[in-house]
Amino acid sequence: MKLFVDMGNSRVKWRLRGRDTVLEGEGAIGSDSLFADLPVDDEGIRQVAVSTVASDQGRQQLEQRLREITRVPPEYFWTESQWQGVICAYDKPESMGSDRWHAMVAAHSRVTGGFAVVDAGSAVTVDYVAADGRHLGGYILAGQNMMYRALSQDAARIHFGGRIQGDSAPGSSTAECVHHGVEWLWRGMVQQLREDVRTLGLEKVFITGGDSDRLIGCGLQGESVPGLVLDGLEIVAAGVRED
Structure with missing residues (x-):
């Protein structure tokens, strides 16, 4: 089986491809439940391919979780010319x-x-x-979410709650x-x-x-x-x- 991992700034998406099956899932970076629902049968994982924009700390957390499910080291694939x-x-x-x-x-x-x-x-x-x-x-x-967070944290007198979607009127x-x-x-x-x-x-x-x-x-x-x-x-x- 081959495990493909898309690691963003806060979430990890994965895809496990076997001979006849494709399974997908996702989880939060650093979460103990990441990959918990990833089924690994006797065939085992032969390749772990990773695309990531996460920090070094995030990559270390990912590698720690991966070591718990496979001995195969991750291969990182970066942007090429x-x-x-x-x-x-x-x-x-x-x-x-x-x-x-x-x-x-x-x-x-x-x-x-x-x-x-x-x-x-x-x-x-x-x-x-x-x-x-x-x-x-x-x-x-x-x-x-980044916009909301910036307004909430960096503008002290702007107080708002909840979410109002779908309207752009003044x-x-x-x-x-x-x-x-x-x-x-x-x-x-x-x-x-x-x-x-x-x-x-x-x-x-x-x-x-x-x-x-x-x-x-x-x-x-x-x-x-x-x-x-x-x-x-x-x-x-x-x-x-x-x-």
Whole structure:
């Protein structure tokens, strides 16, 4: 069996691929329950492939949990200058989050034309790729929870509670001003995305990440692929093994 791990800033998603089965799960970084529901039969795990943007501490916590279920050391797959036709726009590819890279590799395998990848996690990342595989660059923005946390922690006199979703009209209370304001920003981001996709002549938009439904609710049209990063990690890990 092969274990593929997508480790973000706060959550870990995993996929266990056996001969005839594919199982998936997720959990919090540092949680004792991470991988607790991962079934390992007598065949055992032969490969552990990891895509991560986590800190060194997060990686150490991951490796500690992995040692409890397998003796196979994890292989980390980072962003490269190019992979099977996808060409990174960064001068220093290794400085780009591997989750973005693996999502682009997966998206490239699904479409013949240009595309956008939007990953709505703790942060929101947007990447544009031309039909010839050239990465045209992208954006990194604060995710919704990060926005709320910043307003709560860094602005002492802004007090709000609960969640008000789906409305961007001017607010008449502090809570409405905050929640509607975040919605207003996200709808603006979606509008800019639409304009970019049209201007660049991109064929498709792929949406992934824990807050993808919220983006879709703000009007972003595209294909939702929850496991896009894991899909790309599988492609890259398989290619390395073949070499």
